[in-house]
Amino acid sequence: MILSGCGTSDPLGGTGNCAGDGLIVGSANFPESETVANVYAEVLRVNGFAVDTKLNIGSREAYIPALRQCAISVLPEYTGNLLQYLDNGATATTATDVDTALGKALGSDLAIGTPAPGEDSDAVVVTRATAERWNLHTIADLAAHAAEVKFGAPAEFQERAGGLPGLKKNYGLDIAANNFVPIADGGGPATVRALVDGQVTAANIFTTSPAIAQNDLVVLTDPKHNFAAQNIVPLFNAAKKSDKALATLAAASAKLTTTELTKLNEAVSGTGKTEPRAAAVAWVAAQGLNTPIG
Structure with a gap:
């Protein structure tokens, strides 16, 4: 079932291919997603993966089908919003409950990595x-x-x-x-x-x-968790998930606190207007992620 969509045409205009070890990192069409996608791409390259990118794809209605069909391999997602997309009847709001519900909603063709402590939530x-x-x-x-x-x-x-x-x-x-x-x-x-x-x-x-x-x-503060947790998490096509890819992106996710996400957003969208890839490369180096993970 994991491979069932891998030979069909994808929404990005090509043919998805789940074979091989290379990874295609995608993103939604807003700066934070593009920047974090570049972080993923950079740390994966550092750790020996052959990486291409397909960025600024659009909304979930575009990139989830692309992911299912292996037109992309992995992209940054937000736990609460992803859960609502996959199960519009979901009521979980705390990080723990959202993660549990999300694990059940993913199905066989999608998989997540380790959520980052950082989240971009409503406030x-x-x-x-x-x-x-x-x-x-x-x-x-x-x-x-x-x-x-x-x-x-x-x-x-x-x-x-x-x-x-x-x-x-x-x-x-x-x-x-x-x-x-x-x-x-x-x-x-x-x-x-x-x-x-x-x-x-x-x-x-x-x-x-x-x-x-x-x-x-x-x-x-929102002590009753009115707003669902929105921790950033790598979302994979399940056929492209590997222990090494999970460990590599977990190391990056561990550094992606809300404070660090805000700094990345400031670099890209603030007065400096740094390109997302340049901001990501600089951040990866500053976090000590520019050498292979032991």
Whole structure:
């Protein structure tokens, strides 16, 4: 069953091939995914693998079929979102529960490596001034001020389980419809600017965004795990998984903390605008991963 899709045409315009020892590292079409994919490619090369890359493929609807068909061999994924893609009825949110559920949802043609400690998860973020004025530490602390809160997030945040419905259910944070401000950049610059300029009081921004530190923003803690864990994990076509590849990427994953992911994002998306491959090569060297793993 592992090999059942390996001779069919793939979504990238070629024919998948599960044979051979070489690996093709893929990525989704956003900078963090491309950068981590380059980290994977670099450490695999250092450890003797023949590596090609197919980056910026697109969404899961494009790259999961490509992975199943061996058009790519491995790419960085996010545990919580991958679980939801594979099982849209999944309710797990803690890292342990997500990993357990994901193991059951992968099927026979996909396999994961060791998740990194770092994750790029949804968060409720406020300015330092707001946090100090209302003595905010957790999302629950914001609930007492809900009537005063204008909340900025993508439009779908109003409806999805981990969005406004989850914040109301888990923390009593009830945002009125006229206090929700839809912003369509996925927690990017427009969302950050709306928060910093006071157009919104709180916003949905991802935890590895360099803008959090750059603007001295405060991430409110989520002790009830409203937002699913999103640890970065290597996702393989199961036929391309090997003990050596798993060990090699586990060594890289161990270094990919949330802080280090944020640094990589800052290098690529900050003022320096380093190319993802150059940022990855520099990071691999700085982490001592530029020599073969013992």
